[in-house]
Amino acid sequence: MSEKIEKPKMMDYKRHMLVCVGPRCTEDGESEDLFDSLAEKFKAAGIDKGELRVKRTRTSCFATCKSGPVMCIQPDGIWYYNVTEENLDRIIKEHFVEGKPVEDLIYHRGPECAQA
Numbered sequence: 001m002s003e004k005i006e007k008p009k010m011m012d013y014k015r016h017m018l019v020c021v022g023p024r025c026t027e028d029g030e031s032e033d034l035f036d037s038l039a040e041k042f043k044a045a046g047i048d049k050g051e052l053r054v055k056r057t058r059t060s061c062f063a064t065c066k067s068g069p070v071m072c073i074q075p076d077g078i079w080y081y082n083v084t085e086e087n088l089d090r091i092i093k094e095h096f097v098e099g100k101p102v103e104d105l106i107y108h109r110g111p112e113c114a115q116a
């Protein structure tokens, strides 16, 4: 008789933010500090739960190691660079809450990218 393997559980989400915390796109751990600020910022914006919930995950490298912090937003296929704290606040308000990507911070769009 085989052992029962438990299936992982995940809460529903509207978008998934993947933040590179690797060593090459920021010099002094700015990406890690940025990631650590997300819980509080998401809660304040009301996107930590509910219909607009944004799931967040650390990644180690996207092989675009320049001008970080860099991050990818799925399923929108939007890639942001130079995500300073001020720019993060813009992304949260304009993209996640209002649904309009922040054009001047985008460095790449994925192949299936709708004009999210």
Ligand code: FES
Pocket: 020, 021, 022, 023, 024, 025, 026, 060, 061, 062, 063, 064, 065, 066, 068, 070
């Ligand atoms: S270390 Fe961040 S993209 Fe490579």
